[in-house]
Amino acid sequence: MNLAEPLQAGDRRALAKAITLVESTRADHREQADALLTTLMPATGRALRLGISGVPGVGKSTFIEALGVFLIEQGHRVAVLAVDPSSSLSGGAILGDKTRMEKLSMDTRAFIRPSPSSGTLGGVAEKTREALLLCEAAGYDVVIVETVGVGQSETAVAGMTDLYLLLQLPNAGDDLQAIKKGVMELADLVVINKADLDDQAATRAQAQITSALRLLPTHAHATQRVLKVSALKADGIAPVWAALTALRAEREASGAWAARRREQSLAWMWERIQAGLRQAFTAHPAVQAQLDAATVAVRDGRTPPSTAARQLLAAFRTSP
Numbered sequence: 001m002n003l004a005e006p007l008q009a010g011d012r013r014a015l016a017k018a019i020t021l022v023e024s025t026r027a028d029h030r031e032q033a034d035a036l037l038t039t040l041m042p043a044t045g046r047a048l049r050l051g052i053s054g055v056p057g058v059g060k061s062t063f064i065e066a067l068g069v070f071l072i073e074q075g076h077r078v079a080v081l082a083v084d085p086s087s088s089l090s091g092g093a094i095l096g097d098k099t100r101m102e103k104l105s106m107d108t109r110a111f112i113r114p115s116p117s118s119g120t121l122g123g124v125a126e127k128t129r130e131a132l133l134l135c136e137a138a139g140y141d142v143v144i145v146e147t148v149g150v151g152q153s154e155t156a157v158a159g160m161t162d163l164y165l166l167l168q169l170p171n172a173g174d175d176l177q178a179i180k181k182g183v184m185e186l187a188d189l190v191v192i193n194k195a196d197l198d199d200q201a202a203t204r205a206q207a208q209i210t211s212a213l214r215l216l217p218t219h220a221h222a223t224q225r226v227l228k229v230s231a232l233k234a235d236g237i238a239p240v241w242a243a244l245t246a247l248r249a250e251r252e253a254s255g256a257w258a259a260r261r262r263e264q265s266l267a268w269m270w271e272r273i274q275a276g277l278r279q280a281f282t283a284h285p286a287v288q289a290q291l292d293a294a295t296v297a298v299r300d301g302r303t304p305p306s307t308a309a310r311q312l313l314a315a316f317r318t319s320p
């Protein structure tokens with residue numbers, strides 16, 4: 001089945017099929033997926049890759065819908081992907097139910113795909129990275145990767161996108177949870193949503209977050225990285241896009257944009273090598289023969305952890 005051609009011609013069904021292929025765990029599918037991705041590689045890399053996160057209820061879908069519709073009106077093509085760490089645990093998705101982003105999901109210039117639902121966060125992130133490349137090859141020039149503001153998924157999403165936008169509520173300034181969790185450091189832009197509910201609170205949050213950001217070493221020289229919007233009223237969306245495109249221009253000029261992409265690609269490769277090695281290691285017969293005993297010995301304090309690790313690695317290396 002040739003998916004590359006229809007996919008590049010903009011056939012959304014071919015894109016959906018290609019994503020299903022990269023998400024499959026079957027070995028023959030994996031081979032086809034690798035071949036497809038390799039064919040499409042020259043057509044990738046052209047989109048602005050935008051990560052968006054925020055706690056449940058902050059208004060992610062509403063915001064992405066407003067931004068997406070705005071971008072389509074400007075002539076862009078927008079893909080929305082998701083990394084949902086809950087879906088692998090509960091089978092139930094926090095993100096990605098069908099009623100979200102109604103206007104966007106009906107527009108042929110947009111493509112919305114829920115989170116892959118199997119495996120670890122690393123596995124889910126891997127599949128989303130590949131889906132992102134497929135969306136680029138299909139001509140989407142803005143790819144949004146969304147995640148919930150819980151756990152490690154923000155780091156995974158920031159690691160696959162060019163710019164990372166953190167959505168906050170107008171009362172966010174009061175406790176600054178995101179700072180404590182280290183998520184604020186990842187954010188290139190903080191957007192306070194629901195400003196229509198209490199504009200004064202939103203302005204206060206904007207000031208508080210701006211001064212909190214100045215304390216972070218990565219943001220010491222930054223200006224204007226906190227904006228307020230009403231996603232519901234589609235108010236304040238143009239300044240958000242202007243800030244993102246300004247950041248892009250600045251980083252493209254300095255070389256930071258391309259450098260970040262290069263680092264991400266290499267980090268991705270090493271992450272997959274480590275995951276593969278770990279799998280090969282635990283599946284190795286000589287390791288399996290010793291692993292349980294070693295685990296008990298380390299747990300009971302009889303063998304130093306590093307000694308056990310060295311012995312297991314030696315067993316892995318020497319036997320066929």
Ligand SMILES: Nc1nc2c(ncn2[C@@H]2O[C@H](COP(=O)(O)OP(=O)(O)OP(=O)(O)O)[C@@H](O)[C@H]2O)c(=O)[nH]1
Binds near residue numbers: 056058063
């Ligand atoms: N007043 C007001 N309400 C908003 C705004 N944005 C979103 N909401 C409402 O907040 C609620 C949650 O919005 P969602 O877009 O579903 O936000 P979310 O919980 O991040 O949802 P998911 O994207 O499904 O995770 C909904 O009832 C929205 O209508 C806004 O700018 N102003």
